[in-house]
Amino acid sequence: MTEPAITTRAFFEKARGGQLTAIRCGACGELAMPPKELCPGCHARQWQPVALAGDGTIASFTVIRVAPRAHAGDVPYAVAVVRLKEGVSILGRIVDIPFDKLAIGLPVRFRPLIAKDLTTSVGFGPA
Amino acid sequence: MRRVAVIGVGVTKFGLHDRSSAELFAEAARDALTDGGVSAGEVQALYYGNVVGGETEHQLHTGPQAASVLGIPSVPTTRFETACASSHAAFRHGVMEIAAGVSDIVLVGGAERVLNVSTAESTEYFAYASDAIWEQPLGLTFPGVFALIARAHMQKYGTTEAQMAAVAVKNHRHGTLNPKAQFQKAITIEQVLKSAYVADPLKLYDCCPFSDGGAAVVLASEEVARKHRKPVWVLGSAAASDWMLLGDKRDLARVPATERAAAAAYRQAGIGPSDVDVVELHDCFTIAEIVATEGLGLFEPGAGGRAAEQGLTSLGGEIPVNPSGGLKAKGHPIGATGAAQVAEIVTQLRGEAGPRQVEGARRGLTHTLGGNTATVLVSLFGRD
Numbered sequence: 001m002t003e004p005a006i007t008t009r010a011f012f013e014k015a016r017g018g019q020l021t022a023i024r025c026g027a028c029g030e031l032a033m034p035p036k037e038l039c040p041g042c043h044a045r046q047w048q049p050v051a052l053a054g055d056g057t058i059a060s061f062t063v064i065r066v067a068p069r070a071h072a073g074d075v076p077y078a079v080a081v082v083r084l085k086e087g088v089s090i091l092g093r094i095v096d097i098p099f100d101k102l103a104i105g106l107p108v109r110f111r112p113l114i115a116k117d118l119t120t121s122v123g124f125g126p127a
Numbered sequence: 128m129r130r131v132a133v134i135g136v137g138v139t140k141f142g143l144h145d146r147s148s149a150e151l152f153a154e155a156a157r158d159a160l161t162d163g164g165v166s167a168g169e170v171q172a173l174y175y176g177n178v179v180g181g182e183t184e185h186q187l188h189t190g191p192q193a194a195s196v197l198g199i200p201s202v203p204t205t206r207f208e209t210a211c212a213s214s215h216a217a218f219r220h221g222v223m224e225i226a227a228g229v230s231d232i233v234l235v236g237g238a239e240r241v242l243n244v245s246t247a248e249s250t251e252y253f254a255y256a257s258d259a260i261w262e263q264p265l266g267l268t269f270p271g272v273f274a275l276i277a278r279a280h281m282q283k284y285g286t287t288e289a290q291m292a293a294v295a296v297k298n299h300r301h302g303t304l305n306p307k308a309q310f311q312k313a314i315t316i317e318q319v320l321k322s323a324y325v326a327d328p329l330k331l332y333d334c335c336p337f338s339d340g341g342a343a344v345v346l347a348s349e350e351v352a353r354k355h356r357k358p359v360w361v362l363g364s365a366a367a368s369d370w371m372l373l374g375d376k377r378d379l380a381r382v383p384a385t386e387r388a389a390a391a392a393y394r395q396a397g398i399g400p401s402d403v404d405v406v407e408l409h410d411c412f413t414i415a416e417i418v419a420t421e422g423l424g425l426f427e428p429g430a431g432g433r434a435a436e437q438g439l440t441s442l443g444g445e446i447p448v449n450p451s452g453g454l455k456a457k458g459h460p461i462g463a464t465g466a467a468q469v470a471e472i473v474t475q476l477r478g479e480a481g482p483r484q485v486e487g488a489r490r491g492l493t494h495t496l497g498g499n500t501a502t503v504l505v506s507l508f509g510r511d
Contacts (some may be wrong), residue, residue: 008260033374034260034261034372059279059379060275060276060278060279060282060379061275061278062271062274062275062278062326062327062328062329063324063326063327064266064267064268064270064271064274064325064326065323065324065325065326065327066246066250066268066270066325066326067247067250067266067268068247068250068251068254068263068266068268069247069248069250069251070251070266071266072247074266077266079265079266079267079271079275080275081275081373081374081379082374088374089373089374089375090261090372090374091261091262091265091267091372091373091374092265093265093266099327104278104279104282119264121264121265122261122265
């Protein structure tokens with residue numbers, strides 16, 4: 001097999017439709033996300049795509065008030081590392097949750113954030 | 128492997144400058160060569176740290192550019208980029224080149240210029256050291272990265288905003304003793320706690336400044352160094368890496384690359400944390416100093432906040448950390464920082480640090496962290 005189990009492009013195409021996708025190593029069972037060439041656990045290359053439920057909890061969060069130029073119009077905005085229930089974690093933008101309700105351990109649910117140019121990024125909203 | 132020594136150091140004042148990064152490096156390098164008693168013609172290689180020159184100065188190929196501005200255009204030179212740890216990576220490369228017997232005298236260092244652009248621009252350029260596909264589109268900033276680390280550390284260990292503030296107060300106090308520091312003004316816990324949030328829970332005074340500046344170090348083989356008045360020996364120098372993405376880091380309250388680099392450097396030197404008398408470490412944010420003191424083994428995981436609050440890391444304390452004022456007060460021209468830390472430790476081990484001297488310091492440590500904690504270098508130093 002020379003084709004990757006899932007490319008970054010395919011990840012975001014599925015994400016746009018509301019589906020988070022991880023990869024599981026066919027040799028050692030390690031779950032990973034985003035796509036990687038080799039398994040960081042055993043260095044095998046036997047990935048299979050795995051659809052994730054999109055449910056997780058906040059592992060850490062912050063409210064950014066001084067932004068890079070491209071996001072200056074968004075401040076303040078919250079980002080969080082979210083631990084998904086399947087065991088992998090990913091950074092996302094938090095939407096529709098008041099800042100004063102944010103807490104480590106708070107349940108959240110994946111939500112695609114689709115820009116005007118249709119580029120998609122990872123977001124999380126209320127569970 | 129051959130022994131390697133630092134025989135010359137030079138640092139510009141950190142802060143706002145009206146000169147290019149290459150000119151800032153050249154000033155520091157000239158001082159380092161004079162300090163080392165080495166003529167420019169004796170330099171066999173230059174390894175140079177510079178990070179955002181392409182963005183702020185529209186300048187790539189900064190290695191030969193720096194060499195040309197210094198006036199040594201024909202030496203082999205390479206630019207190193209490991210985000211904020213760039214000149215520490217350049218330093219380690221120079222150490223290995225001399226240890227391997229390839230060269231006898233190597234100049235290393237770095238420089239950065241960012242105060243010629245706006246804060247929104249520099250915040251964007253620094254964020255380029257996080258992942259362009261998975262993290263930058265979310266608006267992640269470097270204060271944001273360390274805010275996520277801070278929140279995890281507070282949750283896991285009970286670290287408080289007041290403990291983080293104690294790091295800023297201590298480093299500003301040290302900065303008042305350093306005429307090259309960007310900030311030479313003492314601050315209070317209340318000032319830190321009342322400053323505006325940049326990325327909760329980090330406030331303005333938890334963050335190091337944007338800075339311009341340059342730093343340089345002359346490395347020499349033992350045979351050359353023996354002729355110098357006060358050689359400072361490199362006892363160990365190690366690098367470690369970790370996942371780029373925050374989501375891939377298993378425990379945000381720790382920095383595994385610091386722990387791995389420290390373990391390797393201690394092993395090379397044949398010493399442990401309790402043998403170190405003075406430390407210059409990467410306090411880009413106050414929480415970064417707390418986590419680094421733990422990762423370097425100076426305190427148990429989770430004890431770094433209390434140690435800072437109790438004054439254990441102050442000048443006169445159990446293990447003085449960042450007598451120079453650290454990145455927080457001395458400033459953080461990112462390409463120069465690693466070499467500037469070496470310059471401070473060498474000055475300390477020579478006993479020439481004046482009012483900020485750690486009395487009787489024999490062994491020192493430098494720790495430099497790149498960006499999102501994916502690069503860390505640790506080096507150990509000793510005097511005869």
